[in-house]
Amino acid sequence: MNRIVKMAIKDLRLLARDRMGAFFILGFPILMGLFFGLVMGGSNSGEGRAKMQVAIVDNDNSDMSRKFIESLKANESIAVSMEELESARESVRKGKRVAMMVLDEGFGESAGVLWGQPPTIKLGVDPSRSAEAAMLQGFIMESIGQLVGERFQDPDLMRNFIDKSRQELADNQSISSTNRMLMQAFFGSLEQMTENIGALQTQSDDSSQAPNAGKGIQFANIESLDVSRAVDPDSTAGQIAKLNSKWDISFPQAMIWGVLGCVAGFAISIAKERTQGTMTRLRVAPVSKFEIIAGKALACFITVVLVIVTLTVLGVLLGMQPKSYPLLVLAAISVSVCFVGIMMFLSVIGTTEQAVGGSGWAINMVMAMLGGGMIPVMFMPAFMKSLSNLSPVKWGILSLEGAIWREFSFAEMVMPCLILIGVGIIGMSIGTLIFRRTDA
Amino acid sequence: MENPLIVSAQGLRKSYGSHIAVDGLNFEIQRGATFGLLGPNGAGKTTTISMLVGLLHPDEGSVIVGDGSSKSNGTAGNPVDDSVRRLIGVAPQSLSLYDELTAKENLEFFGQLYGLSGGRLRERVQWSLAFAELEDRQKDRLSTFSGGMKRRMNIAVAMIHEPEILLLDEPTVGVDPQSRNHIFESIQRLQKEGLTILYTTHYMEEAQRLCDSVAIMDHGKLLALDSVPRLIAQHGGCSVVTCELGRLPEQVELPGQLDGTLLRFESDRPLEKVAELSGQGVQFRTLSISQPDLESVFLSLTGRSLRD
Numbered sequence: 001m002n003r004i005v006k007m008a009i010k011d012l013r014l015l016a017r018d019r020m021g022a023f024f025i026l027g028f029p030i031l032m033g034l035f036f037g038l039v040m041g042g043s044n045s046g047e048g049r050a051k052m053q054v055a056i057v058d059n060d061n062s063d064m065s066r067k068f069i070e071s072l073k074a075n076e077s078i079a080v081s082m083e084e085l086e087s088a089r090e091s092v093r094k095g096k097r098v099a100m101m102v103l104d105e106g107f108g109e110s111a112g113v114l115w116g117q118p119p120t121i122k123l124g125v126d127p128s129r130s131a132e133a134a135m136l137q138g139f140i141m142e143s144i145g146q147l148v149g150e151r152f153q154d155p156d157l158m159r160n161f162i163d164k165s166r167q168e169l170a171d172n173q174s175i176s177s178t179n180r181m182l183m184q185a186f187f188g189s190l191e192q193m194t195e196n197i198g199a200l201q202t203q204s205d206d207s208s209q210a211p212n213a214g215k216g217i218q219f220a221n222i223e224s225l226d227v228s229r230a231v232d233p234d235s236t237a238g239q240i241a242k243l244n245s246k247w248d249i250s251f252p253q254a255m256i257w258g259v260l261g262c263v264a265g266f267a268i269s270i271a272k273e274r275t276q277g278t279m280t281r282l283r284v285a286p287v288s289k290f291e292i293i294a295g296k297a298l299a300c301f302i303t304v305v306l307v308i309v310t311l312t313v314l315g316v317l318l319g320m321q322p323k324s325y326p327l328l329v330l331a332a333i334s335v336s337v338c339f340v341g342i343m344m345f346l347s348v349i350g351t352t353e354q355a356v357g358g359s360g361w362a363i364n365m366v367m368a369m370l371g372g373g374m375i376p377v378m379f380m381p382a383f384m385k386s387l388s389n390l391s392p393v394k395w396g397i398l399s400l401e402g403a404i405w406r407e408f409s410f411a412e413m414v415m416p417c418l419i420l421i422g423v424g425i426i427g428m429s430i431g432t433l434i435f436r437r438t439d440a
Numbered sequence: 441m442e443n444p445l446i447v448s449a450q451g452l453r454k455s456y457g458s459h460i461a462v463d464g465l466n467f468e469i470q471r472g473a474t475f476g477l478l479g480p481n482g483a484g485k486t487t488t489i490s491m492l493v494g495l496l497h498p499d500e501g502s503v504i505v506g507d508g509s510s511k512s513n514g515t516a517g518n519p520v521d522d523s524v525r526r527l528i529g530v531a532p533q534s535l536s537l538y539d540e541l542t543a544k545e546n547l548e549f550f551g552q553l554y555g556l557s558g559g560r561l562r563e564r565v566q567w568s569l570a571f572a573e574l575e576d577r578q579k580d581r582l583s584t585f586s587g588g589m590k591r592r593m594n595i596a597v598a599m600i601h602e603p604e605i606l607l608l609d610e611p612t613v614g615v616d617p618q619s620r621n622h623i624f625e626s627i628q629r630l631q632k633e634g635l636t637i638l639y640t641t642h643y644m645e646e647a648q649r650l651c652d653s654v655a656i657m658d659h660g661k662l663l664a665l666d667s668v669p670r671l672i673a674q675h676g677g678c679s680v681v682t683c684e685l686g687r688l689p690e691q692v693e694l695p696g697q698l699d700g701t702l703l704r705f706e707s708d709r710p711l712e713k714v715a716e717l718s719g720q721g722v723q724f725r726t727l728s729i730s731q732p733d734l735e736s737v738f739l740s741l742t743g744r745s746l747r748d
């Protein structure tokens with residue numbers, strides 16, 4: 001064991017001094033991760049800066065609801081389209097709109113009134129765009145706040161409301177007599193005030209300042225409509241819905257590229273021991289062949305883990321938020337086992353650096369291309385998707401993504417991880433077997 | 441006094457496909473001796489060494505390394521065993537070092553593989569650096585070393601674990617005369633310390649200078665094995681005397697044909713013959729006597745010259 005560790009330390013030291021190797025293991029993947037992350041993020045935030053597409057279903061069709069919608073339309077950040085309930089829902093599901101809003105019947109009666117039940121607005125937001133949803137809620141409040149001002153400025157509307165409230169008050173038997181008296185006095189003075197406003201308005205037109213919408217007063221009750229469940233979680237849109245940072249796709253890919261860099265680098269290093277003659281010394285020393293290849297495997301394992309850790313730290317610093325660190329550890333270990341096995345297999349398919357290096361990268365490229373190292377699997381056409389199952393890269397990325405943003409449960413992690421570990425064990429066995437047989 | 445045998449190779453045979461690289465080799469090396477394996481390119485020297493260290497399994501025959509004494513840690517046997525391998529240090533023909541590690545790191549790494557650690561490792565690393573006379577370059581990567589320095593390192597690394605037997609496979613290939621001398625001197629120091637050395641070369645002067653006994657190999661076969669003087673006596677033939685004569689009295693009987701004034705003859709006692717001629721009044725303008733050497737031994741054994 002001690003000798004295996006010494007061999008591994010030697011290899012790590014050699015790797016650290018090999019600029020080209022180190023570049024493919026860390027530099028290149030980091031550049032890739034950043035580049036593709038920025039490309040993706042660019043399109044996302046571009047959409048954010050463009051108008052937020054909101055579908056509105058107006059079931060109330062009152063003056064107030066129209067005013068509310070007008071005020072939303074006036075907002076430069078929002079593009080409003082009037083739709084029927086079903087088409088509105090579909091448009092959010094399909095990602096065409098950020099949100100849908102339903103104004104139920106009766107909205108106009110309570111909107112902008114500072115007492116009583118605030119109006120209810122039903123809001124359905126694309127779950128992948130929660131940041132925009134928060135912004136939208138702010139805009140809704142702003143528009144409702146304007147309705148408050150409208151109310152105060154429109155004596156007719158107000159009188160209407162007061163009469164109706166009085167009526168309700170009279171009809172309602174559950175209110176105690178003292179309360180009833182208080183409320184009636186209140187409505188009375190409100191009526192008075194409204195009339196004064198009306199008088200003021202007829203007198204001068206420049207007294208149109210809107211009363212302050214008091215903070216802490218709830219203008220509207222925003223109920224959320226669930227639109228996420230409608231999305232098939234396996235569809236591309238459903239998967240994208242879970243993304244919560246622009247690095248979510250590019251960093252797992254970058255990790256795999258780093259891992260492939262390790263595979264190529266360490267696979268060559270066994271051939272290199274041969275060509276530089278050090279294999280002779282290793283073999284002459286009291287070191288078993290198993291220890292020689294195990295030393296390589298250990299060094300490769302450590303490097304792969306370091307690559308994943310480094311990219312995770314970098315990703316987190318940039319805003320990636322892994323959902324589960326324990327699952328990420330599981331994924332990292334599975335990926336390491338798998339690709340160490342692949343490295344051991346590749347290392348014995350040739351005896352010269354050129355042969356191993358050439359075929360190693362060729363096999364890496366095919367695995368990466370098939371497995372979503374370049375184009376993410378979810379964007380692939382169907383036949384490519386099923387082909388991708390043959391590539392360990394796919395399972396590697398899937399397990400990393402499962403832990404980072406796909407919200408995999410432990411049970412969901414089991415399959416990709418078992419596949420990875422299985423491939424790893426097969427690779428290690430074949431590699432060790434062939435290595436033991438070569439060189440007599 | 442006869443020293444015990446520390447290496448014994450019996451009936452070694454190895455072929456690559458249909459090509460027989462080593463063909464029925466027998467030899468033994470005494471503890472403390474320096475044994476030369478002399479042969480042209482492709483004679484099978486490296487193949488023999490590979491079998492001696494357990495890198496190659498002989499198709500036939502056996503190798504026993506170690507004499508079972510306390511010096512050999514009580515070990516004697518097949519070099520595939522780890523305990524036997526510890527007795528052997530090898531400086532392979534092709535440099536076998538990590539170019540991107542420093543001299544010290546190379547020594548440390550290989551020392552650790554032989555189980556050295558702590559103070560003992562440091563001590564051996566320092567010894568080896570001193571042996572290679574590279575102490576001042578110990579922190580430099582080998583990629584910055586000259587060919588001769590790397591050759592020295594190649595031997596130093598073989599010595600890191602203080603082996604009983606040192607196998608040097610053409611240790612002076614591609615080295616300038618100064619570095620070669622340097623290597624000779626360090627090998628001679630090891631000889632004085634009683635190390636057993638197996639030395640392969642195709643330079644007969646190296647074998648002649650360093651080796652107690654020499655095996656001459658060609659095409660995988662052992663042609664002759666003995667001490668250098670005895671090999672020469674047996675196979676070297678006579679010395680060759682070449683001279684240009686001045687005055688030549690008429691009655692004198694010459695030992696060879698005269699070509700103008702040039703005389704060339706062979707003799708096993710050349711000096712006596714020259715003195716005799718001189719006594720008879722023969723005058724020599726120039727005189728050269730070439731003694732037989734391993735080159736002539738090889739020539740007489742194979743009909744070919746050692747170097748192509």
Ligand SMILES: Nc1ncnc2c1ncn2[C@@H]1O[C@H](COP(=O)(O)OP(=O)(O)OP(=O)(O)O)[C@@H](O)[C@H]1O
Pocket residue numbers: 456459460461479480481482483484485486487488533642
């Ligand atoms: N791995 C191999 N595969 C096939 N043939 C080999 C192999 N190694 C050596 N040979 C052949 O075996 C013969 C002996 O080779 P070996 O290397 O032992 O010679 P050598 O005496 O060390 O020569 P040199 O002085 O050139 O080093 C040569 O003919 C060589 O071509």
Ligand SMILES: [Mg+2]
Pocket residue numbers: 485486487533609610
């Ligand atoms: Mg050789």
